[in-house]
Amino acid sequence: MTTVEPKAVEQRFLLTPELMAGAIYRKYEKATRKFWDPKEFDYERDRSDWERMTEAQREGIITITVRIEAGEQAVTDELLPMLAAAHELGRFDWVMFLSTFMQEEARHSEFFNIWHREVCGVTRPEQKAAHWPLREHTVDPTGRFRTGEPVYEGIPKYGAALMDAVRGGDHRAIEEGFVRFATIYNVWIEGVLTMPTYEIVLDTCGAWDVLPTLQAGFRGVLADEGRHITFGTEACRILIAEHPEYEALVHEIVDEYCGNAVGMLEYQRNVPGLDLQKYQTQKVRHYRNRCREMGIEPDQTLIDAILDPNLDFVVDVQAG
Amino acid sequence: MKRWTCLEVGCDATVTAADEDELIEKVNAHVGAAHGSYELEDVILANAEEIDGNGH
Numbered sequence: 001m002t003t004v005e006p007k008a009v010e011q012r013f014l015l016t017p018e019l020m021a022g023a024i025y026r027k028y029e030k031a032t033r034k035f036w037d038p039k040e041f042d043y044e045r046d047r048s049d050w051e052r053m054t055e056a057q058r059e060g061i062i063t064i065t066v067r068i069e070a071g072e073q074a075v076t077d078e079l080l081p082m083l084a085a086a087h088e089l090g091r092f093d094w095v096m097f098l099s100t101f102m103q104e105e106a107r108h109s110e111f112f113n114i115w116h117r118e119v120c121g122v123t124r125p126e127q128k129a130a131h132w133p134l135r136e137h138t139v140d141p142t143g144r145f146r147t148g149e150p151v152y153e154g155i156p157k158y159g160a161a162l163m164d165a166v167r168g169g170d171h172r173a174i175e176e177g178f179v180r181f182a183t184i185y186n187v188w189i190e191g192v193l194t195m196p197t198y199e200i201v202l203d204t205c206g207a208w209d210v211l212p213t214l215q216a217g218f219r220g221v222l223a224d225e226g227r228h229i230t231f232g233t234e235a236c237r238i239l240i241a242e243h244p245e246y247e248a249l250v251h252e253i254v255d256e257y258c259g260n261a262v263g264m265l266e267y268q269r270n271v272p273g274l275d276l277q278k279y280q281t282q283k284v285r286h287y288r289n290r291c292r293e294m295g296i297e298p299d300q301t302l303i304d305a306i307l308d309p310n311l312d313f314v315v316d317v318q319a320g
Numbered sequence: 321m322k323r324w325t326c327l328e329v330g331c332d333a334t335v336t337a338a339d340e341d342e343l344i345e346k347v348n349a350h351v352g353a354a355h356g357s358y359e360l361e362d363v364i365l366a367n368a369e370e371i372d373g374n375g376h
Contacts, residue, residue, distance in 0.1 A: 199357060199358075226360030230363060281328075282355070282357055284328075285326075285328045285329065288327035289363060292327065307329065
C-alpha cells in the first residue's frame with residue numbers, strides 16, 4: 001500500500017480567495033442556488049394531456065424522453081473520471097463544481113424516470129426500450145458519414161482512458177485525457193448534438209399546448225446543462241491556453257462523431273410536423289459558440305457538411 | 321458594458337447591455353425574434369465580451 005505523507009497544515013486549505021473569485025467557483029455557487037426537485041412537480045395536467053394526445057403525438061414525445069432518460073443515467077454513471085482528474089490536477093474549484101454537476105445529472109435521471117411513471121405509466125426498462133429507435137436506423141445514403149453512439153461508446157471509452165491517465169499519474173496525460181473527455185461530453189454531446197432535442201420538445205409541447213411539467217423539467221435540465229457545457233469549455237480553454245497543441249485533440253474527438261451532426265437523428269425526427277432544417281441549422285450556432293468559448297477555430301468543412309442540403313439521412317424510425 | 325455577437329448562420333447581430341441580466345434578456349429577445357430559438361443563460365455569459373462605454 002502507498003504511504004502518504006500528510007500535507008503541511010497551510011496546504012490543507014484548498015478553497016482560496018483566488019478560487020472563490022474565479023469563473024468555475026461562480027458556477028458552483030450558482031448551482032447551489034438554482035436547486036430544483038422533480039418530486040415537487042405536479043404531474044396531473046401532463047397525465048390528462050397524455051390521455052388526450054394522439055398515438056402519433058405520444059410516440060413522437062416518448063421516443064425522445066426514453067432516450068433522454070437513459071442518456072442522463074449514463075452520464076451520471078460515467079462522470080467520475082472527470083472528478084478524479086480534477087482532483088489529480090489539483091483544481092479544487094473544478095472538484096467543487098463537479099460535485100454539483102454529478103448531482104444534477106442524477107436529478108435529471110430522476111425527473112425523466114418519475115415523468116414516465118406518473119404520466120405514461122411506464123416504469124420497466126423493457127417498456128422503455130420498446131420506444132427506442134435504434135441508431136442503426138439512421139443511415140447516410142452517400143456513405144460518407146457514420147452515426148455512432150457517443151453517449152454509449154465515446155463517453156465510456158474516453159472515461160476509461162482518463163481513469164488510466166489518473167492512475168498513471170502523468171500530469172500531461174491527465175490534461176490531454178480531460179480535454180478529450182470534456183470534448184466528447186460537454187462540447188459535443190451536451191453542447192451540440194442534444195441541443196436540437198430539447199428545442200424540439202419545447203417547441204412541440206408549446207405548439208400543441210400540452211405537457212407543462214415536461215416543459216418545466218426540460219427548462220430546469222437546460223439551465224443546469226448550460227453550466228455543464230460552459231464548465232467543460234472553460235476547462236478546455238484554460239488547458240488549451242497553456243498548451244495550444246491540445247486544440248487538435250478537440251477537433252479529433254469532434255471528427256470521430258461528426259456524423260451525428262451532419263443530419264438529424266432517428267429519435268429527433270419522429271415528432272409530426274417539425275421544421276427539421278431549423279434544428280439542423282442551429283447546430284452550427286451551437287458548434288461556433290463552443291469553439292468561441294474554448295478560444296479555438298471552428299472546422300469550416302464540418303460546418304459546410306452540417307449545412308449541405310444534399311446530406312440528409314435516411315431513417316427508419318420504427319422502435320426496437 | 322457587455323457585448324454579445326450572434327453566431328447563427330447568416331447573422332452577425334451584436335447586442336450590448338449594461339449588465340448581465342439585461343444582456344440575457346436582450347440576447348434572448350434577439351434569438352427568439354430572429355431565429356425562433358433561445359440561448360442558455362450561462363452560454364450567453366460565457367460568450368460575452370467586456371467593452372468600455374465607447375464600444376471597445
